[in-house]
Amino acid sequence: MTDKNYSDDSADSDPECFNNNATWNGNNLLTQSRQKIPTRRVSLSNLHNRMNQTKIDPFFEPKVLRKNNSITKTESIGSLAKESKVLVIYTGGTIGMVKNANGVYEPCPGALGKSLKAYPQLHDQSYFRKYFGLPESDELLVLPDTGEKTRVVYTVFEYDPLLDSSNMTIDDWVLIAQNIKREYHRFNGFVILHGTDTMAYTASALSFMLENLGKTVVITGSQIPLFEARSDGKENLLNSLIIAGNYCIPEVTILFNNKLFRGNRTSKISASNLDAFDSPNMSPLVNIGIKINVDWNNVYRVSTIAKVNVHSKLNRNVTLLRIFPSITVETIRAFLQSPIQGVVLQTYGSGNAPSNRKDILNEFREATKRGVIIVNITQCANGKVDAAYETGNALIEAGVIPGSDMTPEACLAKLSYILSKDEWSIETKREMVRTNLRGEMTVIREQKVEDLSLVQAIANTLKVSTSDEIDKLRSALYPAIVCAISARGDINSLVQLKKSGIDLCASDYDMRTPLHIAVNHDKLDVVKYLLSEGANVHAKDKNGETPLHLAIKNNNYEIVNILIETGALLDMPKNRIGDYVTNAAANGKIRLVKTLNLAGATLEEKDSFGRQCIHAASEKNQPEIVDYLVNVVKVNRNRKDPYERTPRDIAKYFRHKEVLEILDACDENQASLKER
Incomplete structure (x- = not known):
C-alpha cells in the first residue's frame, strides 16, 4: 500500500469497514457480513518524518491524527454565547470497537465518527440542518438541548492506527498532549476516548505534562462498545461532552458511570463492572444525576500567570516495588540498580516496612545517596502514608520520601515528570515530590471560618x-x-x-x-x-x-497583556475580529489596533463587508495606523477590497497625501531590497 499524505484539512474516504455489506438494524447494531475488518496500514518512515519525533520508548508505534476541517466551517456561523466547541480525540479502546464475523471485537478505523449521527442523544440533526447548512456527510456533530448554558458542537479526530490501551507508551502520551496543545486555540474543551486498561496512567501523565492547563480535558471510554445495545459508552460520551463544553474545570479528568474524577486521583477498580473507576482518597469533582453537581471548592486551579505548555519529555527509568513478607535484599537491590532513578515503594498500612531488616534499609539509604528518589505510598486502596509509626519513620531516616495518599499511577507519572526536569537539582526534585503539583495528593487546608x-x-x-x-x-x-x-x-x-x-x-x-x-x-x-x-x-x-x-x-493594553500571558485566546469568528480591527483603524484608535494585534489578531481579517483594516485606515486618512500596519505588522498592502481597490488606490482616490507617501515609501524600500 502506498503512503497516504495526511493533512489537517483532509477528509479521508470512508473506511473499508463501512462498505456496502455494513448495515444497521432496528437496534442500531452494526453487523458485518465480511469475515475480517481490515486494518489500515501506513508507512512508518512517512509517519516518523511527519511527526519529527524522537522515540522515548522503542516499542512506540508511530501514528498520525486523522483530522477534518468541520469546526473551521462554523467560525462565522451562530453565536458564541450559544455554542461551545469540543474536540473528541479517539485513541482506540473498547468504546469504538465492532464485532467481526467471528464475534470478536476489533477496532474499525473511522467507524466511531461515522456512526455518531445515528444516535439522537449524541446528534441533533434538525439543529445541524437549521443553523449550519452543511452537507449531511459533514463530520460536524451537535448535541441535542441538554438544559445547559450552551449547545455543544463537536467533531471527532482519530489516531491512525488505533491503539489498544494495553500498548500505551510514554510517546503516545506526548503525542496526545501535543495534539491538545495544537488544537487548544480552536476548541473550548477536549474529550479523549481511551481504553480502560491504562486510562488512569494516561490521565495521571497528562495532568503533569499539560502545564498551566486552563481548559477542561475529560478522558472516558466504556466497558461495552458504543455499537452494542447495552453500551455504557453512549452515556459516558454524552456526559463527557456536556462537561467539556459547559463546565470550566481546568484539569485532566476521568468520567465514568456518572462521576467525574480528578485523573491523577483515580484507579481502575473493576475489570467487568460498569462502575470501573474510583478515586479512593478524594470525592468526585462532579456527580451526575438528575442535576449535574460540581464540587467547585475541590476543583484544582493553576496559581501561576503563564500560558498552557506541554512538557514533552518523561523519564522511563522509574519502577514500582511492592514490599512483602520475607522479601530478599537481592530483590530490593535489583530494583535499585542503574539505570533506575526513581522508585515507587508500596508499603504496608500507613507506610510501614520491616524495621528489623537493616539490610533493606541500608539499600534504600545507599540508593538515596546515589541520587535515586524513593517515594513511599501505601499498598491499601484507601488511606495515606503516616510517619507516626516507628517502622514508617525508619524509612524516612533512610531517605525515603512519604508520598501521602498518591495512587501508584499518579506517583509513577509524577516521578517520571520530575526526573525529566534536567534543569532541577536533585534537592529541588526531592522537594517537588513532596509538593502538591496538580492536586495529586491531599494537603491540609486552612480551617474554614464561619459563614459571613x-x-x-x-x-x-x-x-x-x-x-x-x-x-x-x-x-x-x-x-x-x-x-x-x-x-x-x-x-x-x-x-x-x-x-x-x-x-x-x-x-x-x-x-x-x-x-x-x-x-x-x-x-x-x-x-x-x-x-x-x-x-x-x-x-x-x-x-x-x-x-x-x-x-x-476597554482598550486596556496592560490587562490585555497579562491575560495573554496567562493564555487567553481571541476566541471569536474571524469576521467579528475583522469588524473590530477595521472599526478601530477607521476611527484612528491606534492603541486599540495594537491591543488587538497583541491579543492574536493578524490585522488581515476581513470584516462583514470584506474589507481589511488597511483599507479602512487608507480611506479614513489614518497615516499612523497605515504606517504601523505596513512597517511593523507587515500586512499585505496589495490586497484588494470588494471593489477591487488596493490601499494605494483608495488613498489616491481620496487624495490622502500622507498615507500615499507611506505606501509609496514602502514600495520603494522593497524595490531597493530586490536590487541588492
Whole structure:
C-alpha cells in the first residue's frame, strides 16, 4: 500500500469497514457480513518524518491524527454565547470497537465518527440542518438541548492506527498532549476516548505534562462498545461532552458511570463492572444525576500567570516495588540498580516496612545517596502514608520520601515528570515530590471560618434553616458579593473571602466571573490577584464574552497583556475580529489596533463587508495606523477590497497625501531590497 499524505484539512474516504455489506438494524447494531475488518496500514518512515519525533520508548508505534476541517466551517456561523466547541480525540479502546464475523471485537478505523449521527442523544440533526447548512456527510456533530448554558458542537479526530490501551507508551502520551496543545486555540474543551486498561496512567501523565492547563480535558471510554445495545459508552460520551463544553474545570479528568474524577486521583477498580473507576482518597469533582453537581471548592486551579505548555519529555527509568513478607535484599537491590532513578515503594498500612531488616534499609539509604528518589505510598486502596509509626519513620531516616495518599499511577507519572526536569537539582526534585503539583495528593487546608454574617442575617430573615437551603443561598449570594468587591478593587476583602473558603471563580446570574468584573472596571491589581488564585481566562459570560473581549473593548493594553500571558485566546469568528480591527483603524484608535494585534489578531481579517483594516485606515486618512500596519505588522498592502481597490488606490482616490507617501515609501524600500 502506498503512503497516504495526511493533512489537517483532509477528509479521508470512508473506511473499508463501512462498505456496502455494513448495515444497521432496528437496534442500531452494526453487523458485518465480511469475515475480517481490515486494518489500515501506513508507512512508518512517512509517519516518523511527519511527526519529527524522537522515540522515548522503542516499542512506540508511530501514528498520525486523522483530522477534518468541520469546526473551521462554523467560525462565522451562530453565536458564541450559544455554542461551545469540543474536540473528541479517539485513541482506540473498547468504546469504538465492532464485532467481526467471528464475534470478536476489533477496532474499525473511522467507524466511531461515522456512526455518531445515528444516535439522537449524541446528534441533533434538525439543529445541524437549521443553523449550519452543511452537507449531511459533514463530520460536524451537535448535541441535542441538554438544559445547559450552551449547545455543544463537536467533531471527532482519530489516531491512525488505533491503539489498544494495553500498548500505551510514554510517546503516545506526548503525542496526545501535543495534539491538545495544537488544537487548544480552536476548541473550548477536549474529550479523549481511551481504553480502560491504562486510562488512569494516561490521565495521571497528562495532568503533569499539560502545564498551566486552563481548559477542561475529560478522558472516558466504556466497558461495552458504543455499537452494542447495552453500551455504557453512549452515556459516558454524552456526559463527557456536556462537561467539556459547559463546565470550566481546568484539569485532566476521568468520567465514568456518572462521576467525574480528578485523573491523577483515580484507579481502575473493576475489570467487568460498569462502575470501573474510583478515586479512593478524594470525592468526585462532579456527580451526575438528575442535576449535574460540581464540587467547585475541590476543583484544582493553576496559581501561576503563564500560558498552557506541554512538557514533552518523561523519564522511563522509574519502577514500582511492592514490599512483602520475607522479601530478599537481592530483590530490593535489583530494583535499585542503574539505570533506575526513581522508585515507587508500596508499603504496608500507613507506610510501614520491616524495621528489623537493616539490610533493606541500608539499600534504600545507599540508593538515596546515589541520587535515586524513593517515594513511599501505601499498598491499601484507601488511606495515606503516616510517619507516626516507628517502622514508617525508619524509612524516612533512610531517605525515603512519604508520598501521602498518591495512587501508584499518579506517583509513577509524577516521578517520571520530575526526573525529566534536567534543569532541577536533585534537592529541588526531592522537594517537588513532596509538593502538591496538580492536586495529586491531599494537603491540609486552612480551617474554614464561619459563614459571613451578612449571609447568616439574610438566612435568618428569610427563615432559611436547613443545610440545603443555606447552601443554595450561599451559591446565590457569594458570587454577587465577590463580584461587587472585585468591582471596587478591594483586594484585602478578596483575601479574607478566600480564607473563608469562598470560590473566587464562581459566576453570577449573568455567568460573569469576578475576573470579568475586575477587567471591565479596569482593576489591574485585582486582575493580577484573581489570576494568581486560578481565575480562568477562558470563562464566558451569557453574551459569550471572555475577560479578554472586555479588556479589548476597554482598550486596556496592560490587562490585555497579562491575560495573554496567562493564555487567553481571541476566541471569536474571524469576521467579528475583522469588524473590530477595521472599526478601530477607521476611527484612528491606534492603541486599540495594537491591543488587538497583541491579543492574536493578524490585522488581515476581513470584516462583514470584506474589507481589511488597511483599507479602512487608507480611506479614513489614518497615516499612523497605515504606517504601523505596513512597517511593523507587515500586512499585505496589495490586497484588494470588494471593489477591487488596493490601499494605494483608495488613498489616491481620496487624495490622502500622507498615507500615499507611506505606501509609496514602502514600495520603494522593497524595490531597493530586490536590487541588492
